[in-house]
Amino acid sequence: MIDHVILTVSSFERSVAFYTQAFGPLGITMAMNFEGQDGHPDLKGFGDGKTIFFWLKEGKSNPDGMHIGFVAEDHGQVDAFYKAALEAGAQMIYEPRIFPEYYPGYYAAWVLDPDGYELELVHKS
Template identity: 75%
Template sequence: MIDHVIITVNSFERSVEFYTRAFEPLGIKMNMDFEGENGHPALKGFGNGKTVFFWLKEGKSSPAGVHIGLIAEGHKQVDTFYEAAMEAGAKTIHAPRIFTEYYPGYYAAWVTDPDGYELELVHKS
């Protein structure tokens, strides 16, 4: 089980704007602004109102080999996430579709954020 993910981004301002817009259809919002102290970096935290699980740390991004998969409630949520991410500046890896190579009920979209991190939203039925 994963409790949280932290990714390093080149710009807090740009990435907070991107993730705020891309995550809006999922009900995920930035709800914690952690001021770093005693050697701990400052962080921007996103969550669902119950917990904060997706964090941004400002620095030199290193997206190679990182893939973040999130669960969708249905096909429509995959579609609205994709549209919101694209409007926020994402680049398409795969537009929303069924990936029969995984199995017949795997509906997903893949994008990259402004730093090149892969985001996938998937509905498995």
């Protein structure tokens, strides 16, 4: 089980704006500014109102080998995320569609965030 993810991004300002818009349809919001001390970096935390599970750390980004998949409630949420992410500046990898090569009912969209991290939103039915 995963408790949280921390992405190192090249710009807090740009990435907070991007994720705020892209996560809007998912009910995920910017929830905490953690001010680091004693060598711990500053962090920006996103969550669902119950817990903070997605964090940004400013520094040298390295998106190679990183793929993050988020769960959607339905196909409409996948579509809304995809639209919001593109409007926020994401690059399209795959438009929302069913990916039968994974299994029937796997409906997903993939985008790249401003630092090149691969994000997927999937509804499995």
